[in-house]
Amino acid sequence: MDRLTHLYRQIILDHYKNPRHKGVPNDDAYRVVHLKNPTCGDDITLAVKHDGHVVEDVRHEGSGCSICCSSASVLADLMRGQEISQAHRLIQQYNAMLHGEAFDEAALKEAAAYQGVKQFPARYKCATIAWQAFEAALKEEGE
Numbered sequence: 164m165d166r167l168t169h170l171y172r173q174i175i176l177d178h179y180k181n182p183r184h185k186g187v188p189n190d191d192a193y194r195v196v197h198l199k200n201p202t203c204g205d206d207i208t209l210a211v212k213h214d215g216h217v218v219e220d221v222r223h224e225g226s227g228c229s230i231c232c233s234s235a236s237v238l239a240d241l242m243r244g245q246e247i248s249q250a251h252r253l254i255q256q257y258n259a260m261l262h263g264e265a266f267d268e269a270a271l272k273e274a275a276a277y278q279g280v281k282q283f284p285a286r287y288k289c290a291t292i293a294w295q296a297f298e299a300a301l302k303e304e305g306e
C-alpha cells in the first residue's frame with residue numbers, strides 16, 4: 164500500500180470510529196432525508212439547515228458499512244459553512260472523482276479519500292448515499 168492510500172484509509176477509519184456532527188436534531192429548521200442502500204445494508208439520515216445562501220449545519224445518523232458512515236461524517240465536515248452554490252459544485256466534483264474524471268482535489272479535502280472507490284463499482288452506492296441524501300435535502304423546499 165502506498166503512503167497516499169494509507170492516508171486515505173486512515174481518514175475513512177477515523178471518521179468511521181469518531182463520526183463528526185452525528186445525531187439528527189428534532190428541529191423543524193432542518194430538512195431531513197432518509198436513504199437506504201439494500202445491497203449493503205446502509206441506512207442513512209441526513210439533516211441539513213441552511214438559510215437559502217449558506218449551509219449552516221449538516222447532521223447525520225444511521226448504520227452501515229465503514230465507507231457509508233464515514234462519508235456522511237466527512238460530508239458534514241466539508242459542507243458546514245459552504246455557500247449553497249459551492250456545495251453543489253463540490254457534489255459535482257465528488258461524483259466526477261468517483262467516475263474517474265478530473266476533479267478539484269484541494270476543494271474536496273478529506274472527501275478526496277474516497278477516490279479509490281472508483282476501482283470498486285460495487286461500493287459506489289456506499290460512497291454516494293450520504294451525498295445523494297445531502298443533495299436531496301438541499302433541494303427540498305423550506306418555508
Ligand code: ZN
Pocket residue numbers: 200203204205227228229230231288289
Ligand atoms: Zn455500504
